[in-house]
Amino acid sequence: MQLLATLKTRKITPEQLFMLSVLIVNGGNYLYNLILGRILGPAQFADAAVLITFLLVLSFAAMTFQLVTAKFSVLFENDTFNSFISKIYKNALLVGVVLGLLIVLFANQLQVVFNTSSASMFMVFGFGVPLYFIMSVNRGVYQGKKAFKSLSITYQGEMLSRLVITLGLIYMLNLQSSIVIAIGILVSFMFGLVPFKMPKIVSVKHLSLSQTNTKAIRSFFVITAFYELTQIIINNSDILLVKHYFESYDAGLYASLALIGRIVYFIAWMFVMLLLPTVIQLKKEGKETAPVLFKYVAYIAGIAILITLVCALFPKTAITLLFGKSYLAMAPLLWKYALATSMFAISNIFAYYYLSLDKYLPVIISGVFGVLQMGLVVFFHDSLSQVVHMQIIAMLLLLIIQMAFFKLNHKK
Template identity: 60%
Template sequence: MTAIRLMIQKISQEQIFMLSVLVVNGGNYLYNLLLGRLLGPEAFSEAALLITLLLVLSFLGMTFQLAVAKFSVLFTGGQLERFRGNMYKQSALAGLLIGFLIIVFSKNLQLLFNAQSHWMFVVFGLGVPVYFFMSVNRGTFQGKQEFGKLSLTYQTEMWSRLLLTMALLYFVDTLPGMVVSLGILLSFLFGLFPTEVKGLSLAPKERLHPDNSKKVSRFLLLTACYELTQIIINNSDILMVKHYFNAFDAGLYASLALIGRVVYFVAWMFVMLLLPAVVQKHRDGEPTAPVLFKYVTYIALLSLAIVLACYLFPELIISLMFGKSYLAMSGLLWQYALATSLFAVSNIFAYYFLSLDHYVPVIISGVLGLSQIVLVAVFHDDLATVVHMQIIAMTLLLAVQVFYFLIKERDKSLTGGAIPPP
């Protein structure tokens, strides 16, 4: 027992968080796989639509989470208290507005995505304010590098969604979309544990300094723009396939996307660790590029392994995960995994510069994200063409991000200082 306690004590919070992310990703995969097997391709397309909307929501919430994470490192005392109060207020307003719009336009969303019922969008909209509050809470833990508590919020959200959704599917006789939507809403409530409200005041005595307020506004704008590009790049394909193709093909594509995106979901673990580390080193005047190299190497090796596995054993992977009814997608599996891997690596570069307040990578991602939509809108004869258009767009994105990094490193070596501002 003593040896076990000593071993546990030697495990850092970062290692706990990395292990937790692997468990959470595994649980989310199990959640999707069970839905795919239980519902079949047509009904699964409905569930996949809600899961995609959940990913869209997570990118929006990430704007608040990353802002709180960054400035929790930079601000102290009354300035930190005021900043946190402002973030909770702004996230509440944004959540109420977006949730209201989803509810109001629920019938339009039903028609746009060929859904069976508009009520699943209504239930989903009710959960948006809760999710944004949860995102600010997570940003506090991330900024303080309290990865144990941060891990716990992800665990409570994931396990509650998995267990409650499966229970509802078994006991409640209603449309699958409604069940999945209700499970998502309930998981947001569970994800609020634990919540960091110690020292929080929505009306603090000290006002945020104008310079600090300007820094926060700039970062929020940059991050919101970049998260918007993430939404476009990472989710537009599923939404467009749901629009252009029938329910059966959309369900097949959703299974392909779920398997191929495993590298991207794991990459989020490194983004969580990257941002506070880069901000801290930049503030202390230390080199930040080694942090970038470390996480790019991790993602590149992981991506290579996943793409290779998808190339060598596509039918085995699809059969084990979704069943034989999805085997038509086996030939495209490694290609979709390649597109996702290119995106995951370029994402590390983008968040690196975003943590240093550089806006050029945001513009780059926005332009190439829109180019992906244009390519798929013009070329969508079949599902293979959709995947090929994404490979083209993501290859260009990574190439430009690397080129921008090399230019900044050259400028830094010439000036002998930190990376110059954009």
């Protein structure tokens, strides 16, 4: 009774609510992937994995706009804020339209490169790209203003609609098609726009952004775009390269391995979402920021160790429960992939921390090792085991260098 009374009197903070929401969203996205893996089987799941990977690539690209919006939503106020938001929406829409058109126009070439059964799935996906960029700017406003309730709703709406619509179409129409999956993704972008904060449109003549502010926005945008590109390379190049170099069956097996092993990264992502506005606000107030970094690194390291141990001790159980016996061939590699992802997740916290402080060398370091990882896989891919080992080498070196940079920088 005493415990219940204590829980009732304690209020859940917006940050805690958002963290709970992110856990639910990640759980829902995992459920979506797991169900598709079981329904489709390894060979057909390889096509679905390409679309899911494209979705992740899109999310990283659009994250540039979200992080820029979040940062300057903290720093700007009144007319300067309105001018900034108006401009960022226009640029996001332009980039989204261009990328979407490129995907639609080169759909046939994408089918050949990634050995998929259909080009139409890329066309459907391309039509949704502009919506995703608009959605990301909308989320950036909520993130910067710490409106975590509204931010949670946008993520929940996107996840739930994609899960329900995709599985509903598969079961009602009895279609196990990559086009159905693409339609589900497209419609989920529409739901992800809710609640949408309509920006105050400011004409070019009335923009009140100073040259200094414009330069600061441009600099942060460029370096953030560069860092998100490294995220795309590190997080997704392995799946796309495996799909290119290996048969569909092996690629489907590897996709299941990647989805399980990346649990650590997706949990780390929610801490990044909280880290960025907190560090920027502390810096703005002239307060110490390192304790926040230590706290989040400790959280991620603890979670990473736990998940890697579970993958090492119970690999067959984990794969059987999540994907089924068809994917058991990947059991010996599960803990190794989880280890590589864990090291990347911890390195990522350091990079985003310094990105928040306008220190960009760790971002460049991540870019170098992202290219290194991709290069290692390109040259060493005799087996799926070798692909995983190349990632462990690259991520171990990245983590060591990021930690060394922090130690040297903190001493100064």
